[in-house]
Amino acid sequence: MKQCDVLILGAGIVGVSTALQLQKRGLSVILGDRRSPGEETSYGNSGVIGGPSVYPVTFPRNARKLVEIALNRSTAARYNPAFLPYIAGWLVAHYRSSAPERLEYVAHAMHPLMSRALAEHESLLDSAGALGYLRRNGWISLYRHSPSYEAVKPALELGREMGRVFSVLDTADACRLEPALNPIFRHAVHSQDIASVSDPLGVTRAYADHFRSNGGTFVTGDARSLKRQKSGWQLDSGEGPVMGREVVVALGPWSSELLAQLGLHLPLAVQRGYHNHFATDSSADLKHPVLDADIGYVISPMEQGLRLTTGVEFDRRDARPTPVQLERLLPQAHRLLKLGPAVEKQPWLGARPCFPDTMPVVGPAPKLPGLWLTYGHGHMGLTLGPITGRLLAETMLGETPFTDPRPYQAERFLN
Numbered sequence: 001m002k003q004c005d006v007l008i009l010g011a012g013i014v015g016v017s018t019a020l021q022l023q024k025r026g027l028s029v030i031l032g033d034r035r036s037p038g039e040e041t042s043y044g045n046s047g048v049i050g051g052p053s054v055y056p057v058t059f060p061r062n063a064r065k066l067v068e069i070a071l072n073r074s075t076a077a078r079y080n081p082a083f084l085p086y087i088a089g090w091l092v093a094h095y096r097s098s099a100p101e102r103l104e105y106v107a108h109a110m111h112p113l114m115s116r117a118l119a120e121h122e123s124l125l126d127s128a129g130a131l132g133y134l135r136r137n138g139w140i141s142l143y144r145h146s147p148s149y150e151a152v153k154p155a156l157e158l159g160r161e162m163g164r165v166f167s168v169l170d171t172a173d174a175c176r177l178e179p180a181l182n183p184i185f186r187h188a189v190h191s192q193d194i195a196s197v198s199d200p201l202g203v204t205r206a207y208a209d210h211f212r213s214n215g216g217t218f219v220t221g222d223a224r225s226l227k228r229q230k231s232g233w234q235l236d237s238g239e240g241p242v243m244g245r246e247v248v249v250a251l252g253p254w255s256s257e258l259l260a261q262l263g264l265h266l267p268l269a270v271q272r273g274y275h276n277h278f279a280t281d282s283s284a285d286l287k288h289p290v291l292d293a294d295i296g297y298v299i300s301p302m303e304q305g306l307r308l309t310t311g312v313e314f315d316r317r318d319a320r321p322t323p324v325q326l327e328r329l330l331p332q333a334h335r336l337l338k339l340g341p342a343v344e345k346q347p348w349l350g351a352r353p354c355f356p357d358t359m360p361v362v363g364p365a366p367k368l369p370g371l372w373l374t375y376g377h378g379h380m381g382l383t384l385g386p387i388t389g390r391l392l393a394e395t396m397l398g399e400t401p402f403t404d405p406r407p408y409q410a411e412r413f414l415n
């Protein structure tokens with residue numbers, strides 16, 4: 001039976017980055033997934049490394065926006081009414097995390113990760129020979145109406161205090177930076193310290209290839225076959241059983257199933273999101289990802305075309321796609337930018353794995369010695385994969401981690 005120091009379950013950006021970080025520190029690692037690396041949530045995101053705000057993505061506290069959401073008319077957030085009873089407790093906890101003092105707490109708690117996220121990606125991209133995917137030219141947030149711009153000012157102010165680098169632009173300046181935009185917005189913010197990638201799947205694949213070329217093993221298998229043995233954890237894989245002295249769960253939105261089998265229940269929900277690519281000619285091409293804040297979507301230049309990603313949909317993870325938000329916001333997107341025909345007939349659907357306080361869980365699994373967790377990266381998994389991989393690797397090896405790991409540990413939900 002093939003044996004290793006650490007078996008990692010899940011080869012999305014989080015699992016693959018963790019594999020590289022452990023391998024870099026001299027451990028033998030087997031990475032397992034039922035699919036090829038990067039083909040689930042880590043495929044379809046907006047490709048942004050960093051957040052436009054130091055505040056997390058959470059519920060608006062603005063009465064008009066809340067009424068729009070309650071009536072299911074918002075383009076930014078939508079829910080299946082039949083699903084609400086199943087997620088009510090989670091939604092209440094998530095709503096609490098949008099209180100001003102909680103937003104500040106999360107902004108400070110996430111700062112050690114967010115402020116190092118890009119540097120950590122750059123280091124992995126460099127060693128994987130994949131720097132060609134990276135654009136270091138920032139991201140642009142557009143505000144069609146002045147009240148929505150006024151509402152983000154406290155976050156901008158806190159961001160400035162925390163060292164964020166951004167410029168506030170008027171309509172003309174923003175159109176000079178991004179000439180394809182129609183001037184239908186009043187305010188813009190160019191966050192210069194944010195980067196993006198032109199192909200998130202390409203990045204995860206490049207990391208996985210680098211892991212393999214350094215001697216790492218990738219196996220195909222179902223994580224739910226995991227069994228605890230005397231000397232470690234065993235997985236049934238297509239290549240036969242494999243065994244790790246320790247195991248890391250990095251299954252993103254699927255993590256809860258395996259953990260429930262092992263008796264661990266943490267409050268993970270999913271926030272579904274869609275994307276479609278649109279063909280474009282050179283006159284309509286974008287150089288930066290753009291957030292249309294009042295409507296609630298992002299357009300990112302990708303290798304496949306302009307990728308339009310939606311906000312949040314609350315429904316069962318595996319419920320059939322209902323891309324209502326995409327249909328509703330497309331006329332608004334066409335007003336902002338000359339989009340060509342959709343590249344795909346059916347939009348892509350993915351599920352952001354989210355804890356109610358918006359922070360991931362990274363650290364040991366309570367009462368399960370030898371089992372480690374890194375999941376629930378929510379809206380920021382592409383950004384945070386490499387840096388949370390480093391934090392977990394340093395914690396597992398007993399090194400002094402670059403930051404206090406306690407805010408991210410599972411115990412916060414069990415006390």
Ligand SMILES: Cc1cc2nc3c(=O)[nH]c(=O)nc-3n(C[C@H](O)[C@H](O)[C@H](O)COP(=O)(O)OP(=O)(O)OC[C@H]3O[C@@H](n4cnc5c(N)ncnc54)[C@H](O)[C@@H]3O)c2cc1C
Pocket residue numbers: 009010011012013014015032033034035036037038039040041042043044045046047048049050221222223224250251252253254272273274275309310350351352353375376377378379380381382383384
């Ligand atoms: C529309 C949208 C836009 C986004 N935009 C951004 C952005 O711009 N920037 C950003 O930082 N983040 C963004 N995100 C969030 C980001 O994509 C996710 O947080 C991240 O991809 C999660 O990575 P992961 O590795 O945890 O999960 P995944 O990529 O889903 O990986 C989990 C892996 O587990 C495997 N798996 C599941 N079940 C099993 C099983 N039983 N056995 C074996 N393997 C299994 C899956 O095949 C998968 O490969 C966005 C998300 C969405 C949906």
